[in-house]
Amino acid sequence: MEGLIVGASNYVTILMAAMYTYWNFRCFGVDEERRDRYLKRQNRMMFLIHFLSFSVMFLKTGDERLFPFYGAQAAFLWCFLALYGKCYRSRCKLLANNMCFLLSVGFIILTRLSFDKAIRQFGITVCSAVAAWLIPFVIRRMWQLSRMAWVYAAVGLGLLAAVYVAGDASYGAQLSLKLGEVAVQPSEFVKITFVFFVSAMFYKSTDRRQIIVTSAVAALHVVVLVLSKDLGSGLIFFVTYVFMVFVATSDWIYLVLGFAGGCGASVAAWKLFAHVQARVIAWRDPWADIDNRGYQITQSLFAIGTGSWFGLGLYQGMPGKIPVVEKDFVLAAVSEEMGALFAMCVLFICLGCFIQFMMVACEMEAMFYKLVALGLGVEYIVQVFLTAGGVTKFIPSTGVTLPLISYGGSSVLCTFILFSVVQGLYMLKREEEEDYEAGY
Amino acid sequence: MRPDIKREKRRKREKTPKQKADRSILGLVYLIVALFLGLMGYVGYFLAVSREDVINNSYNARLDNFSKTVERGKILSSDGTVLAVTEEAEDGSEVRRYPFGPLFSHVVGYSARGKTGLEALGNFYLLTSHTNPVSQIGEALTGRKNPGDQVVTTLDVRLQQAASDALGDKKGAVVAMEPASGRVLAMVSKPDFDPNGIADIWDSIVSEEGQARLVNRATQGLYPPGSTFKIITLLEYLREHPEDYDQYQFDCQGKITYGDYTLRCYHGTVHGSQTLKEAFGNSCNGAFASLGLELDKKGMADTAGQLLFNGEQPLSLAYSKSRFSMGEDAPDWEVLQTAIGQGLTQMTPMHCLMVTAAIANGGTLMNPYFIERVENAFGEPVKSFEPTVYGSLMDGEEARILRDMMAWVVTDGTGSALRTEAYTAAGKTGSAEFETGKETHAWFTGFAPVENPRIAVTVVVEEGGSGGQTAAPVARQLFDLYLGQADGE
Numbered sequence: 001m002e003g004l005i006v007g008a009s010n011y012v013t014i015l016m017a018a019m020y021t022y023w024n025f026r027c028f029g030v031d032e033e034r035r036d037r038y039l040k041r042q043n044r045m046m047f048l049i050h051f052l053s054f055s056v057m058f059l060k061t062g063d064e065r066l067f068p069f070y071g072a073q074a075a076f077l078w079c080f081l082a083l084y085g086k087c088y089r090s091r092c093k094l095l096a097n098n099m100c101f102l103l104s105v106g107f108i109i110l111t112r113l114s115f116d117k118a119i120r121q122f123g124i125t126v127c128s129a130v131a132a133w134l135i136p137f138v139i140r141r142m143w144q145l146s147r148m149a150w151v152y153a154a155v156g157l158g159l160l161a162a163v164y165v166a167g168d169a170s171y172g173a174q175l176s177l178k179l180g181e182v183a184v185q186p187s188e189f190v191k192i193t194f195v196f197f198v199s200a201m202f203y204k205s206t207d208r209r210q211i212i213v214t215s216a217v218a219a220l221h222v223v224v225l226v227l228s229k230d231l232g233s234g235l236i237f238f239v240t241y242v243f244m245v246f247v248a249t250s251d252w253i254y255l256v257l258g259f260a261g262g263c264g265a266s267v268a269a270w271k272l273f274a275h276v277q278a279r280v281i282a283w284r285d286p287w288a289d290i291d292n293r294g295y296q297i298t299q300s301l302f303a304i305g306t307g308s309w310f311g312l313g314l315y316q317g318m319p320g321k322i323p324v325v326e327k328d329f330v331l332a333a334v335s336e337e338m339g340a341l342f343a344m345c346v347l348f349i350c351l352g353c354f355i356q357f358m359m360v361a362c363e364m365e366a367m368f369y370k371l372v373a374l375g376l377g378v379e380y381i382v383q384v385f386l387t388a389g390g391v392t393k394f395i396p397s398t399g400v401t402l403p404l405i406s407y408g409g410s411s412v413l414c415t416f417i418l419f420s421v422v423q424g425l426y427m428l429k430r431e432e433e434e435d436y437e438a439g440y
Numbered sequence: 441m442r443p444d445i446k447r448e449k450r451r452k453r454e455k456t457p458k459q460k461a462d463r464s465i466l467g468l469v470y471l472i473v474a475l476f477l478g479l480m481g482y483v484g485y486f487l488a489v490s491r492e493d494v495i496n497n498s499y500n501a502r503l504d505n506f507s508k509t510v511e512r513g514k515i516l517s518s519d520g521t522v523l524a525v526t527e528e529a530e531d532g533s534e535v536r537r538y539p540f541g542p543l544f545s546h547v548v549g550y551s552a553r554g555k556t557g558l559e560a561l562g563n564f565y566l567l568t569s570h571t572n573p574v575s576q577i578g579e580a581l582t583g584r585k586n587p588g589d590q591v592v593t594t595l596d597v598r599l600q601q602a603a604s605d606a607l608g609d610k611k612g613a614v615v616a617m618e619p620a621s622g623r624v625l626a627m628v629s630k631p632d633f634d635p636n637g638i639a640d641i642w643d644s645i646v647s648e649e650g651q652a653r654l655v656n657r658a659t660q661g662l663y664p665p666g667s668t669f670k671i672i673t674l675l676e677y678l679r680e681h682p683e684d685y686d687q688y689q690f691d692c693q694g695k696i697t698y699g700d701y702t703l704r705c706y707h708g709t710v711h712g713s714q715t716l717k718e719a720f721g722n723s724c725n726g727a728f729a730s731l732g733l734e735l736d737k738k739g740m741a742d743t744a745g746q747l748l749f750n751g752e753q754p755l756s757l758a759y760s761k762s763r764f765s766m767g768e769d770a771p772d773w774e775v776l777q778t779a780i781g782q783g784l785t786q787m788t789p790m791h792c793l794m795v796t797a798a799i800a801n802g803g804t805l806m807n808p809y810f811i812e813r814v815e816n817a818f819g820e821p822v823k824s825f826e827p828t829v830y831g832s833l834m835d836g837e838e839a840r841i842l843r844d845m846m847a848w849v850v851t852d853g854t855g856s857a858l859r860t861e862a863y864t865a866a867g868k869t870g871s872a873e874f875e876t877g878k879e880t881h882a883w884f885t886g887f888a889p890v891e892n893p894r895i896a897v898t899v900v901v902e903e904g905g906s907g908g909q910t911a912a913p914v915a916r917q918l919f920d921l922y923l924g925q926a927d928g929e
Contacts, residue, residue, distance in 0.1 A: 243468055250460035290499055298499060301486075305495035306502040308487055318502050336502075340487055344480055351476050358469050362462045370458075374465060381472055385479070394482050 006313045009056050010339055013049050014310060017345040020045040020101060024352045027094050028359075039093045043081065046101045050074060053108040053314060053338075060315035065115065073107050073122060080129055088136055090430040091423055092360075098353050099404065099419055105346055106405035109334050112314050113326045117407050124409040132416035139424025140431070146368040149200035153217050156193040159186035160224040176410075185410035187225065187233045192417055194221055194237055195244075195375030202248040203368035211245065211254075229275060232386055232398035238262060240378045247374055248367065283396035296323045300391045303336035304343075311339030326407040328399050332391040346405070347388055354381040357422050363429050373425050376418045492823075496564030498555075506567035512536065513566040513588030515548055515558055517597045518623075518812060523548050524559065524635075526588075540597070542632040543604055546656035547595065547624075547757075547810070550635040553642055557656070558810055561756050562591040565823075570816040587817035594623035594812050602921050603628040606914040611902040612881075613657040613789040616918055619797040619887060619896045621827040622806030626918070627790075629657040659759035662786040663900055666872025667706075667723045667907065668883045669781025671795065671842060674720055676735050676743045678838055685841075688716035690727035701773055703729050703780075706871055706906065720845050721853025723869060725780045732779020737768045740778075747795055747833055754807040754830045755790065762787040782873060793898035795833065796885045799846065800866075800893035803839035805830040847890045855886065857912035863923050864890040867915065869907030879903040884911035888919045895922045 023038040023045075030038070054070040057063075077100050084096050103125060110118035139145070163177055163186050176183040201214040218241045225234035242258030269276045278293055286294030286301075299322040307317055319325050319333035326333075335343035357377030364370040383400050390397035401408055403415040455463070486494070495503070511534065515524040523544050529535045536551055538544065549557020559566070569576065569586035579586050596616075603614035603626045616625040633645055633653045645653050655661065678685055692711035695704045703725055705711060711724045719727035741764065745751065749764035763786045766778045777783030790808070798805040806827050813824035834842075846866035849855040858865040867886020874881055882904030887896040897915040904910035 247461050247464045247468070250457065250464050290497075298497070302495050302497065302500040302502060304483070305487070305491045306500065308491065312502075312505075316505065318505070321501060340483060344483070347476060347480070351473065354472060355469060358465050361465055365458065367457075367461070370461060374468075378468070385472075385475060389479055392479065392483050392486065394479050 006056050006059060006316070009052050010311045010313050010342075013052055014339050014341045014345070016045045016049050016052075017342050020049075021345045021348045021352070024094065024098065024349060028355070036093070039097055042097050042101070046097070046104055047074065047077070050077070050104045050108065054111075056314045057108075057112060063115075066111070069111065069115075069119070069122075073104070076122070076126055076129075077104060087133070088423070088427055090427045090434070091136070092356065092426040095353065095356050095419060095423060095426070098349050098356075099416075101349055102346070102404040105334065106330075108314075109330060109338070109405065110326060110407055112337065113319060113330075113333060114407075117326060121407055121409070121412065125412055128409075128413040128416040131413065132420040135417060135420035136424035136427055139421055140428050145196065146200050146203050146366075149197050149204070152193040152197035152200065156190040156197060157217075157220060157224065159190050159193075160221060160228070162186065163230075164224055164228045182409070185408070187230055188410040188414040190221070191233075191236070191379050191414060192376070192421070194218070195240065195372055195379065198241060198244050199368050199371035199375060202244070202371055203366070206249050211249070215241075215245070226269065226273075229273070231269070231276065231279075232383075232400035235386065235398060236379055236382045236400070238265075239382050240375050243378045244371055244375050248371060279396045279398070283393060286393070296329070297391075297393055297397060299323070300329050300332040301393060303332045304340060304392060307336035307339060309340050311335070311337050311342060313337060327401050328387060328397065328406070329391050330402050330406045331388055334405070335391075347384065350381065350384040350403075353419075354384075360422055360426050360429070364425060369425050369428070373422055376422060380415075380418060492564060498560060498563075503563055503567055509585055510567050510569045510588045511585040512551065513817065514590040515562065515566070516590055516592045517595045517600075518593060519597065520592070521597050523593070523595070523597075524551075536635075538635045541636060542634045543600060543628075544595070545632040545635050546629040546658065547627040548593075548635070550638045552635075552637075552639045556654075557757060558591065558593060562811055562814075565589045565591050565811075565814045570820075570822045571818065589814050589816050589822055590819075591814055592812045593810050594618075594625065595627070595810070596625045596922070599626040599918055599922055600628060602626075602917050603914065604630070604632075606917045607899075607901065610904060611657070612900045612904065613661055614897065614899050614914060614918070615658045615790050615793045616895055616897045616922070617793060617797055617808055619800035619893045620806065622797070622808045622830075623812070623827070624808050624810050625895065625922070627656075627658050629655070629661070656757065657789065657900070659755060659757050659788055659790045661788055661900070662760050662763065663789070663881055663883075663902075664783075664872040664874055665781040665785060665787040665792065666870030666881065666883050667725075667781055668792055668868050668870035668885050669785060669787070670720060670723065670728050670779075670870075671799070671846070671868055671885075672744060672747060673728055673732055673735070673740075673779045673781075674716070674845065675747075675834060675838060675842060676740050677716070677731055678841055679743065680735060680739060685716055688719070688731070690714045690719055690724065690730060692719075692724050692726045694726075696726035696729055696776075698729075698772060698776060701776070703776060717845050717848050718853075720868075721848045723849075723854050728780050729776040732775055733772060735775075735779070737766060737770060737775070741766065741768070748791060749785075749787075753791060753794065754805070756810065759790065760788055762791045781870060789898045789900045792883070792885045793896055796867075796887060796898060797896040798833040799839050799842045800887040800896050801839075802836050803832050803834040805833050843890065846886060850886070854908040855884070855912055857908060858886065858888075858916050858919065860916075860920075863888050863919065865919060866890045866893075867912065869912055871905065871907045879905050882907040882910035884908075884915050886912075886915055888923060895919065 020042050023042050027035045027038050054066055058066050081100060084091055110121050176185050198214060222234045222237050245254040282293040282297055286297045290298050303319055303322055314337050317336040319336050322329045322332055331343055354377050357373055361370050361373035383403060386398045386400045387402045389395035401411050512526040514522055517523055522539055524538050526534050527537050547557050549559040551559040555563055566588050568589055570589050571586060576586050599616055607614055607628060607630050611630050614628040617623060631651050631653050691713050694708045694710035695702050705725045711722050714724050714727050744764040749762045753759055765784045766774060774783055778785055794805055807830045809825060811825055814822040816822055843866055846868055849868055850858045850865045854869040855867045865886055865888035867884055870883030871880040882901040884907050885898040887893040897918050899911040899914045901910045
């Protein structure tokens with residue numbers, strides 16, 4: 001009987017996630033009143049999925065620590081939605097909903113994978129939520145943000161250089177800086193300063209000289225990342241920059257140049273770096289070296305394949321067999337136990353967030369804000385694509401995490417900042433409109 | 441219309457930078473959405489099509505969890521006889537029973553102490569249930585396990601029994617397959633063991649010295665190929681002398697002396713004047729040793745490589761790679777030895793069978809396979825496997841010449857044990873020395889009927905003496921049974 005409940009819960013969860021996803025996309029084309037109704041339903045679905053998943057986990061483990069932890073998570077999600085609404089009346093509710101949905105999925109899967117890590121992650125999430133609280137407020141009041149291009153560049157490059165010089169290596173890449181007990185991943189923060197830098201530069205001017213200077217500084221970011229062997233971040237920065245130049249100038253030549261340059265750089269990286277070759281070999285034929293280089297990706301494929309469309313159910317698979325499953329390969333764990341359909345819903349929600357970002361970008365009148373929303377959105381979705389493509393062997397694994405779901409403090413804090421900046425821009429626009437309507 | 445209004449209109453038609461930027465953003469959204477749909481499509485394809493092949497892997501520990509909800513399915517012979525079945529013991533625990541005891545011990549394998557043979561190969565199918573979803577939910581409600589799918593093999597019980605009986609108490613291996621399809625019909629390795637209760641007898645089996653019962657000699661046993669290797673030497677000679685191979689002449693004195701070394705024909709037989717066909721058919725060592733010296737060493741190594749030496753074999757069971765190590769700087773003595781299948785060359789019986797089957801099939805090797813189809817517990821089809829081509833090991837003309845020469849071995853040469861009115865047969869015998877003072881390993885590899893080969897067999901009898909006297913009769917029994925059985929139908 002217990003088996004049936006656990007088994008059926010997966011189908012129910014997937015159905016609810018599908019409904020959540022459906023309403024997400026329905027929201028894009030309806031009036032405000034109906035949208036609010038859909039958004040309320042989304043909240044209900046999210047809390048139900050969260051509750052059901054924790055019930056299953058309790059049935060499977062009998063671990064009583066799950067009760068208070070569930071309560072704390074549910075309370076946090078509820079408070080976040082309610083307080084955000086109270087403080088920021090004109091917020092983008094859909095974006096807030098989606099953040100909470102992705103966070104709840106992250107809580108579920110991390111609790112499943114490692115209770116201790118989940119606790120840690122939860123603590124960091126709460127702190128991040130509080131810290132990111134002020135950001136929309138700042139965005140709305142500080143026009144000076146667009147005048148500090150070189151400050152962003154200095155901070156960004158300084159942080160990256162510090163990692164290169166003094167960083168700790170993990171899995172062959174230098175990613176983190178030790179600050180006392182805490183390991184910080186500066187590249188996550190630099191993602192934000194980078195977008196602000198490029199936006200500020202192009203806001204000032206998009207003449208040739210400005211583009212060359214900006215490109216040089218952007219290239220420097222990427223080079224330092226590649227030298228630190230953080231290829232995933234390097235790629236994210238690169239793609240983001242190319243799209244930002246393209247949108248800023250509306251000139252196709254930059255897109256063509258960018259991608260030609262990207263292909264050239266990829267070939268050069270393949271020739272120069274052994275770890276790039278290892279990644280590509282592991283991607284092309286992981287079965288030939290299943291004990292070493294191919295181990296992680298084959299275990300991930302086993303997880304996704306064995307879980308199949310509907311998943312094995314929480315605590316019924318073996319996601320622990322995949323190395324670093326709670327970070328880069330968290331999507332494989334979601335797919336294995338909660339079902340590939342569920343994982344696809346998660347990806348569609350990420351895509352929904354991206355589309356929302358782009359809608360904000362389109363609504364912005366000032367080029368600076370437009371580029372900020374665009375750049376952050378591209379960074380976000382490229383990262384999602386790299387991690388999803390990596391775990392499914394669609395593309396070589398680049399070792400990046402799935403924002404808001406993977407384990408990692410810097411990542412969750414920066415994603416909060418990222419979403420909050422876009423929220424700030426959204427509110428800016430809404431308030432302008434309201435002011436206009438009110439006849440000021 | 442006033443001019444400034446005109447200008448105004450034109451200005452409106454041209455896009456502002458903001459509009460241009462927004463159009464670029466829209467293009468970007470389309471691109472990203474397309475990428476994600478591509479990714480989802482790829483994942484969907486993976487789950488719908490390649491999933492089963494991928495996850496049915498011994499590195500996938502998750503499959504063991506399936507046994508919690510599914511009762512391991514049956515393994516059946518090609519005619520539906522049960523080779524392995526899971527039954528409930530009196531105490532409610534599950535027991536895997538093998539009705540034929542030791543007969544299929546290596547090829548079907550066991551699942552109680554690790555998994556081997558078809559138990560490993562078909563593990564995923566055996567632990568997957570394709571009964572109808574309603575009854576699956578019913579079983580889940582009542583807490584019973586779903587019955588796993590059954591694997592129907594290509595194995596023929598009568599052939600397997602005959603091969604085992606013919607080998608008797610001798611150590612060795614017998615393998616048989618259909619050359620045109622690659623269906624493996626029988627695979628016997630001796631000494632064998634009883635997979636029923638393998639866990640209980642495990643310690644005594646592994647502590648036994650000099651037996652290696654658990655090793656499947658058919659695919660993992662590396663033996664010097666002896667004179668069966670002359671097939672490969674002959675093929676290389678044909679390649680180097682495509683026009684004048686039938687001009688070959690050798691005068692056999694029963695031994696050949698080269699420097700300090702002397703090499704004898706089997707039992708010192710003096711063959712006298714020999715053509716190439718006669719030298720092959722009588723297995724004249726002198727002729728092949730001298731012929732071997734003429735051959736291009738690089739070409740020989742290439743041909744051996746093409747015939748799957750030192751490389752991967754298209755086998756889904758655990759196997760050993762055959763070894764051919766003669767390099768371009770090999771001394772003459774090594775060349776002599778290698779040409780007659782002694783020296784450092786080592787080969788598994790299954791590999792020898794694949795080469796033989798390719799000759800029988802006009803040069804094309806079919807991938808050997810063991811699983812004919814998968815059915816659900818009620819015999820309804822789930823999945824079936826078709827013959828697949830591995831590739832060409834030699835061209836059709838080479839295969840034809842080899843086939844004719846191997847037929848002559850039976851009609852006029854060392855393969856006399858297979859002479860019969862009932863059908864035509866082709867083959868090659870071998871008596872491989874492996875340790876001074878011990879009897880030779882007896883080899884036979886061949887196929888029948890010559891014109892339209894339906895079965896290929898390779899036999900190795902360890903320390904069996906002469907291939908023609910010990911190994912060939914084993915093959916004879918399989919041919920008689922298989923070809924007679926089909927005629928009787």
